[in-house]
Amino acid sequence: MTETAQKPIKASEMDPKFKYEISKMHGGEKLMRCFQCGTCTSDCPVARFSETYRPRQIIRMTQLGLKNRVLDSDTLWLCAACFTCTDRCPQDVEVASVIRVLRNLAAEQGHIPQVFKEQASSILESGYAYKIPELRMKKRETQGLPPLPKGNSESVCKSLRGISFLKHVEKKVE
Ligand code: SF4
Ligand code: SF4
Secondary structure, eight states: OOHHHHSOOOGGGOOTTHHHHHHTSTTTTTGGGOOOOOHHHHHOHHHHHOSSOOHHHHHHHHHHTOHHHHHHOGGGGGOOOOOHHHHHOTTOOOHHHHHHHHHHHHHHTTOOOHHHHHHHHHHHHHSSSSOOOHHHHHHHHHTTOOOOOOOOHHHHHHHHTTOHHHHHHGGGTO
């Protein structure tokens, strides 16, 4: 995972209740079935191209209660949610869903990589995930392409109201 994942583990870091907390959440119910076979990591398309992203390791750290290490880790956000791991797990662990649950918890605590905060701000401001440069808009015109439809950021804001993720990005758009 990250450098912190490689540091020696201290007993004081382990939260024995964490695995039960995750197991109670939708998608996390089968966490404790994992017997660390490694199939999820060997079949994960992201792990193939990353030296640090290992779903098997995320599952084990969660079982061990290494809550802060897991939730603080940027690599948690590398998952592409392709569900290959979930489909191939011999123990029926919903690996991709466990990662979603962990990300939601991380987001609630404000641990969101800057790149996602910026994307979310852009969606809230314009309805688009990326700010489209004026120059590109003009180029569309010169090539006879119609203007892009306006994003409905008001509707997006309305749908997201009450979600704690929003409070971590909305300061930027006020
Ligand atoms: S494939 Fe399933 S049992 Fe094997 S390590 Fe991954 S989560 Fe655990
Ligand atoms: S859902 Fe995430 S962890 Fe699972 S195989 Fe796809 S990228 Fe890897």
